[in-house]
Amino acid sequence: MRLPIIAGAAGLGLLAVAVTGCGAADMTKQASPYAAAQGARTVTLSTQSWVGAQANVAVAQYLLEHELGYRVDTVQVDEVPAWDALSQGRVDAILEDWGHPDQEKRYVDDKKTIVRGGDLGVTGHIGWFVPTYFAEAHPDVTDWKNLDKYADRLRTPESGGKGQLLDGSPSYVTNDKALVKNLDLDYQVVFAGSEAAQITQIKQFAKEKKPFLTYWYKPQWLFQKVPMTEVKLPAYKEGCDAEPDKVACAYPHTPLQKFLNSGFERNGGKAAAFLKNFRWTTEAQNDVSLMIAEEKLSPREAAKKWVEANESTWKAWLPK
Structure with a gap:
């Protein structure tokens, strides 16, 4: 994925090899000395x-x-x-x-x-979410067809005059750039860089009761702290995401x-x-x-x- 917050894997094992970002590691050259050790426990x-x-x-x-x-x-x-x-x-x-x-x-x-x-x-399920406090005030925002109506309110300095769709790491499973293009939405995908950075931004928006639109996924503990409501994208059908550049449908439940x-x-x-x-x-x-x-x-x-x-x-x- 998603999905994915804690710096490195320290504490998870006796040896952890850190990488700088999703998609950056070359595991043909990195490995644990214990992997595939014949007969060893x-x-x-x-x-x-x-x-x-x-x-x-x-x-x-x-x-x-x-x-x-x-x-x-x-x-x-x-x-x-x-x-x-x-x-x-x-x-x-x-x-x-x-x-x-x-x-x-x-x-x-x-x-x-x-x-x-x-x-x-x-x-697991990936989707687009808005904070529930914003969805309750503006119920129509939960239909993708109405997102452009709120683009001005979702603009940030990073989104280049368009509404911001906040993503985590570009290495996660994401169709968002294709979705924005193929659904002809006035939005810019902005990558926070990691799950931790994305959570920090979401929490800050929520603290200030600001609206936001974000790529997010279930299961995820953050829903217990910042209630979010999913935006309905065009229904997922088997094969609708087969060609990455042509995706114009919701993410599946996996x-x-x-x-x-x-x-x-x-x-x-x-x-x-x-x-x-x-x-x-x-x-x-x-x-x-x-x-x-x-x-x-x-x-x-x-x-x-x-x-x-x-x-x-x-x-x-x-x-x-």
Whole structure:
């Protein structure tokens, strides 16, 4: 994705390789020394920069270490480069993928170096959102056909005289530039640069009760702090986003998926079985995300707190 807030992956593992921005890492040259270590009780997890992905990894790491006795390493790498790293065995698993059909066809169907690890249990959805206080005052803003009516009110110094559509990182799954062009909207996509920077801007707008239009996604803990209402884009239909430059429809609802290196899936023993069993709810992910992003717990502390309170849930993930 999205999606993705906390600087680096520090605290998530014994070693973290930081990248400067989504899409910037070359994992053909970077890797954990423990990835694909034959016979060793080690696991290397890819973690993306958004906090929901960090929550998955934090809980999986805590349980792998404390319940199954593995040493866990994490590598922070962006969405598309992570597929290449996973294919080469430089990481063992991706726990949250928002949909990359080209990569899936290449590595899962054709090369068979990656296998599907099953549903995460969380459904992701990207969309355009306005603050609920603005939607309640101007109900028609929630239909894309009326957005130009409010372009002047959504203008910022960064948007070049047009209304601003605030995005996070240009490496996230986004069709927004094509949507603005193909729907002929008087808006400019402005990238905050990261999920953290985007959240900071949204919070500032909300504090001042200013209107804003933003790319955002569910699940995400920020909805609990800044209520937002989705703008209805033209309905999504299968294949309407097949040609990136021609997209003129809403984003789909995407059951988020896990993927494992095929060698790790065969030889990873209880760790591989556990990761395939790992499946939780949107609410659970948001609980851990909120602890990390808002309560400022370290990912390890947040995972420990959640694990201690939810034994009946995670016990089912442990291999028999």
